Amino acid sequence: DIQMTQSPSSLSASVGDRVTITCRASQGIRNDLGWYQQKPGKAPKRLIYAASSLQDGVPSRFSGSGSGTEFTLTISSLQPEDFATYYCLQHKSFPWTFGQGTKVEIK
Amino acid sequence: EVQLVQSGAEVKKPGESLKISCKGSGYSFTSYWIGWVRQMPGKGLEWMGIIYPGDSDTTYSPSFQGQVTISADKSISTAYLQWSSLKASDSAMYYCVRLFSISSCPDYWGQGTLVTLSS
Numbered sequence: 001d002i003q004m005t006q007s008p009s010s011l012s013a014s015v016g017d018r019v020t021i022t023c024r025a026s027q028g029i030r031n032d033l034g035w036y037q038q039k040p041g042k043a044p045k046r047l048i049y050a051a052s053s054l055q056d057g058v059p060s061r062f063s064g065s066g067s068g069t070e071f072t073l074t075i076s077s078l079q080p081e082d083f084a085t086y087y088c089l090q091h092k093s094f095p096w097t098f099g100q101g102t103k104v105e106i107k
Numbered sequence: 108e109v110q111l112v113q114s115g116a117e118v119k120k121p122g123e124s125l126k127i128s129c130k131g132s133g134y135s136f137t138s139y140w141i142g143w144v145r146q147m148p149g150k151g152l153e154w155m156g157i158i159y160p161g162d163s164d165t166t167y168s169p170s171f172q173g174q175v176t177i178s179a180d181k182s183i184s185t186a187y188l189q190w191s192s193l194k195a196s197d198s199a200m201y202y203c204v205r206l207f208s209i210s211s212c213p214d215y216w217g218q219g220t221l222v223t224l225s226s
Contacts, residue, residue: 091211095154
């Protein structure tokens with residue numbers, strides 16, 4: 001199985017901060033990676049697909065980058081509605097695997 | 108509007124059987140894959156398996172192979188996840204997701220079905 005190591009597991013940040021979350025794959029996955037946001041009690045929502053493509057309707061402050069084994073989700077200016085848990089997902093090889101999640105909390 | 112609507116919360120006893128559902132609408136149900144994802148209380152997301160409703164081609168994650176059965180009824184645009192004998196460890200939220208192809212990134216998610224095991 002491909003292991004996805006996501007870091008950090010949690011972070012505290014203020015509104016307006018730039019936030020970066022990283023996922024590292026145990027083997028190359030091309031750009032077969034998505035990023036999801038999950039708020040408490042809600043289903044996850046896709047933010048980024050193909051590592052760097054922004055989902056329609058998602059604010060442009062969200063961006064993704066990377067290819068191969070290293071991937072990054074960046075929120076350029078954190079907004080109150082962005083406090084949530086974020087997950088990466090590799091869909092290169094079965095079984096598909098998620099990162100452990102990053103909880104973004106208010107400082 | 109694309110929607111995946113899942114069946115309601117369930118409270119079951121260990122050893123009982125269960126089948127939960129996911130109804131797709133707003134798109135061609137037989138042209139997309141449906142996947143299932145587990146989220147145990149306070150934990151992360153786990154990929155369970157996928158099915159292509161067009162021909163019922165199914166692939167399971169090894170962790171869930173033999174533990175659950177994924178099926179679909181294309182005549183009513185509904186996918187299913189079922190257990191023949193529930194265990195306490197099956198208590199979780201279960202989500203269905205839509206995928207354009209077997210190698211694509213899931214786009215739409217159902218609202219989730221909470222399964223609670225109580226003896």
